Amino acid sequence: MAALRLIAERAGKVILQYYVDAEEITVRQKDDASPVTDADEAAETFILGALNTLTPHIPVVSEEAASAGEIPEIDGDFFWLVDPLDGTKEFISRNGEFTVNIALIEHGVPVAGVVHAPALAMTWTGAGEGTANFSETDNPPMKISVREIPDEGATVVASRRHGTGEKLEQFLASRKINDRVTAGSSLKFCLVASGQADLYPRFGRTMEWDTAAGHAVLLAAGGDVWTLENEPLDYGKAGFENPDFIAEGVHLDAGFESAETEG
Known part of the structure; x- marks a missing residue:
């Protein structure tokens, strides 16, 4: 998970280069009418390169490439699913609530994943039951878990x-x-x-x-x-x-x- 987290956080730094300067945010519409920016594409390029180096034998399905019709064969046991900038509308509105999403799928199940929120400097990871962690930049990770529903609802x-x-x-x-x-x-x-x-x-x-x-x-x-x-x-x-x-x-x-x- 350390390598996966590092990839997500470095992709977050790519995104923040655009986020800190509003003049750098150029918005276009995809065929499905959803927005895309240069930050989406730059982060995806970085992630695809990093994953291809880390696991060259595992195909990667990523949002922007898939939107352009570039979808690899995924008939093996594993494949990656990537959203380089989830919450593009949040990115455009500059409220900080956007994330980098990277997940490894095995036989239809997400067996490992990292969610990184660059503007919030927060990262969540998980790779099997009992391994969920949350961390803030420069702080050690903390275990997290779901809770029982409170009596009040x-x-x-x-x-x-x-x-x-x-x-x-x-x-x-x-x-x-x-x-x-x-x-x-x-x-x-x-x-x-x-x-x-x-x-x-x-x-x-x-x-x-x-x-x-x-x-x-x-x-x-x-x-x-x-x-x-x-x-x-x-x-x-x-x-x-x-x-x-x-x-x-x-x-x-x-x-x-x-x-x-x-x-």
Whole structure:
């Protein structure tokens, strides 16, 4: 994990070179109407080079390359999933809530992952149950884990930009909710993994590179991510698009059936 963390943090430094100077942020639209900047592309170029040096035999699926139709064969046991700048809209709005996401997938499961928030100088890592860590720059890593849901009810974290909607409200109606918070990018997974929130429901389009690294950290912290069919979210699907999902510290069946029906 040390090598993976170093790659993510160095990619973060590449991103910050653009972030510190607003005049350097040039925004373009991709075919799916989502934004992309020079920072996305520069960070991806760095990560792809670093991973190809670290594991030349393992293919890499990365957001910007995949958007351009550059998708390698992933018929082996392993492949990497990379989002070089998750939360491009947060980057553009300069609120700090963007991340570098790198995950290793084995047979559809995210077995290792790092989420690095360059502007916050925070990093989360995980590579198997009980290995989840959080660290701030120049400080030693600390173990993190999910928590039991408090008696007063769960804290739900939702997307800063997609945190409302009828389907979400229908799902939450079946849960005892005490508090609601918002966060950008993969930080939502990290809040659940560190016991600062209890669940992150997502009803809407996401791609595998958006979720794999945070999912790996959450798995390492004792949680998991579930589809509305109550099955673990897996990776390597055709098109790399995720279904609706619920990321949880403690898995409860409540609400899955109603959310699926309402969809």
